[in-house]
Amino acid sequence: MPARALIVATRNRHKVEEIAAILGPNNLCLSLADAPGSPHAVEDSTTFEGNAVKKAMTLAVWLAANPTAPFWEKAAGLPGFVLADDSGLEVDALDGAPGVHSARFAAIDAGAPGNSSDAENNAKLVHMLANRGIDHATARFRCAVALTPVHPGATPDEIKSTSRTFSGVCDGHMTLKPHGTGGFGYDPLFIPAGRDESFAQLTRDVKNRISHRGKALEKLKTALA
Numbered sequence: 001m002p003a004r005a006l007i008v009a010t011r012n013r014h015k016v017e018e019i020a021a022i023l024g025p026n027n028l029c030l031s032l033a034d035a036p037g038s039p040h041a042v043e044d045s046t047t048f049e050g051n052a053v054k055k056a057m058t059l060a061v062w063l064a065a066n067p068t069a070p071f072w073e074k075a076a077g078l079p080g081f082v083l084a085d086d087s088g089l090e091v092d093a094l095d096g097a098p099g100v101h102s103a104r105f106a107a108i109d110a111g112a113p114g115n116s117s118d119a120e121n122n123a124k125l126v127h128m129l130a131n132r133g134i135d136h137a138t139a140r141f142r143c144a145v146a147l148t149p150v151h152p153g154a155t156p157d158e159i160k161s162t163s164r165t166f167s168g169v170c171d172g173h174m175t176l177k178p179h180g181t182g183g184f185g186y187d188p189l190f191i192p193a194g195r196d197e198s199f200a201q202l203t204r205d206v207k208n209r210i211s212h213r214g215k216a217l218e219k220l221k222t223a224l225a
Helices: 013-023 048-064 070-075 099-110 118-131 156-161 204-210 212-224
Strands: 004-008 027-030 080-091 137-150 164-174 190-192
Touching: 004 013, 004 070, 013 027, 013 080, 013 204, 013 212, 027 070, 048 080, 048 137, 048 156, 048 164, 070 080, 080 099, 080 118, 080 212, 099 118, 137 156, 137 212, 164 212, 204 212
Parallel strands: 004 027, 004 080
Antiparallel strands: 080 137, 137 164, 164 190
C-alpha cells in the first residue's frame, strides 16, 4: 500500500516511469494527466533549481485551490506531494550549452514556442560539435528535483515554506553518433564516465543507479524515509 501520492509535473511518460522505478512502490506516482487544466509554468530561471521550484510551486498552488482535481481522488486520502524536476545537458566545448535550454535547444533558433523534438535537439548538438571538429566533448547531465507537500486549501506561503530541493550530476562525454534506442532526450549521444555504453544502451536499473536524476531522487527518497 503506498504511503504517499506524488504528482510529477510532467507529461513525459518515460520520466514518470523512471521516477516511479527509483522511488519504489511505497509511492503512488501520477502525472499532469491527473491535473487537467493546471497552468503551465514558464521556465525562465537561469538555474535548474529555480525552474524545478517554479514548476512545483505553480502546480501545488493550483492543486490546493482545486480539490476536485482527479489527483485528489486517486490519492484517496494519502499525503499529497508535488514533484518537479529540471534537468539538462552541459557540454564544455559549447560553454555549458544547452544547459537550462536543453529541452528546447533547437526551437530557440526558430523562435518557436515550446520544446523541440529529441531528434531536432540531437541534430543541432551534433552539428555544432562537428562544425568545431570535436568528436569527444566532455559533458555532464545535471538535475534538480523540487518536492512540495500540498493539501486542499493550502496557501501559497504554506506551500513555499515546505518545499525542498535535491540535486544530482552525472559526468561523461558526448559522441557524434547515436548508440542505442532506449531512454530519451540526449541519451543516445551521452557516454557516462566509466562506461562504454550510452545512456540509451544501459538497462533501466543501471541508468537509474548512476544517472543525474537517479542520484537526485535517491537523496529525496532518503529524506522521505
